Amino acid sequence: METLTAWLYLAPNLAGFLVFTAGPVLAVFAMAGFAGDFVSRFEWVGLANFAELAGDRRFLRSLWNTLVLMSAIPVGMALSLALALLLHQKVRGRVVLRTIFFLPSITSGIALFLLWRWIYNPEFGLVNEALRALGVEGPNWLRDAFWAKPALMFMGLWMGIGGHNMVLYLAGLQHIDPTLYQAAELDGAGPWARFRHVTWPSLSTTTFFIFTTNVIGGFQVFDQAYVMTRGGPDGATTTVLYYIFELLYVDQRVGYAAAVSVALFALVLAVTLANWRLGRSGGAR
């Protein structure tokens, strides 16, 4: 009886879960073995998609672009931690400051990306106007093959540092046992030594969690590349997910796009596992 009731409660969620999550996860592996658009035609090609992938310059370039964009993750984490440490001092107006810091990440989305296109406008944008005031003529940020990536990274930092990561670090700081600091002080530890030997190790679980979720998110960057640069200029901001989008919509190569998704999946899994093992040996649970 209880079993029947349980399955009744589970049924709506489970049905949707099977059709839209579990099913697709299994299907994507099968689809990666086919070529075609999956509407008018598809044919079994075995591992040919993966063989092609290994030598696909567009794919490798998109992977490189994604990794370069992800290199901002540690910088962002350091800044989030710095903000959290500053807020953790007994500052006045803490709630107001936290709200301000959180604002960019809560509003992040297409509207903010449009805003940043305006900020990066070469002639009238905020960034170049500020640089001009310093006597420097800034580049056309989003249309410059070199500067497009740093521009997206800087925007990402602006959006992210006061968001989830900072809140998690703040929570982590609140959970550190104050007697640890007292003991360190008795041993004559200065501020840096206290940070190095008490704060940083105590936050290792938080750091591990933030890094893992940020990396998973970092592999899936799409919106800003679409709205701000359309993957350009000249493919400089074509991320892996943007490449998948192109394969689906422009090239209509659905099977091959599925193979790219599988590769993405494998990469995320590998990084997560590596991170987990490192975290364990480093003391994080």
Next chain:
Amino acid sequence: MRRLLVYLPLGAFAATMLIPFVWTVATSLKPQEAVFSHPPRLVARRTSHTVVVEGRPLRVRPLDRDGAARTVRVKVLGSGPAARRVLTVPADDLRERSEPVLRLENYPEAWRAYPFVSFWRAYANSLAVAALVTLGQVVTSSLAAYAFARLRFPGRDLLFLGYLGTMMIPGAVTLIPTFILLKNLPGVLDALGGGGWFSRGFVLGGGVVGLDSYFALIVPRVFSAYGTFMLRQFFLSIPRELEDAARMDGCGSLGILLRVILPLSRPALATLSIFTFLWAWGDFMWPLLVTHSHEIYTLPLLLSSYQGQYGTHWPYLMAASVTALAPLVAIFVLGQRYFIEGIQLGAVKG
């Protein structure tokens, strides 16, 4: 000194976070030509001219002005009795004043500027889609979480492990199969006896079940392993003794869920709702993939389509962005507590 070392960087960060928002609002209120002024100004200014005729100030536009002449010809502006007349007045009587311009009309004009579908239709679409996704997630996740937290059945832990496992899978992985499923769904349903309704029917400007339908925007996003996981964790923390009283009163499991568990879980339900709503509201790639009829466009799609059309009319674009951002800021300021708690709750899974 030490305080300065804390407040100075905090202030600098706060300014960095706020300046782009201030700049956006400022741009949204400028006349188009003022956007291109050098040096840039936060608030556009315009020069206005008035002359005093018979004790009444009149707004005028100078027509010609000879440096040597003592008089100047002006055209009267506005809608008074003298409007559009050309007067010749002593040059000394002409007053010149610089005044700030806040062009509020940019907002209604920006909302009307979308050529394919009205701004408010897209707004309503976003609202409806996000609300239904949230409602669906809260209802189905609560039911499933209750089964996982309180009921005993064979295979429970294994199934829960399966749910947990999929939480690690990037959403991008399920994108393609779901897309193809939706693409083929109307044809399959018709072949099973739908009689063509599924492929040719229309619901509120979109298709019935396949791509380019409200179904595609809502249904695939309703079922969440994360919501189930989060609520299960919360339900587990509720003491079982609280349910015993209800059980004595003859409540069945549904009664316990509705009368005991859910009322006690308000914070968790609020957190899940806010996060789901914001995620569904801001989601871009999925709606971009599955829609092409303008009638079912969500707000992010509309905003991104606008930039191609009127990419250079920055005040309109910024006015539209501000309109889209305003409810998010309001939700955040009102529900901030749930955010902060929700984020910390989420970290438990790491």
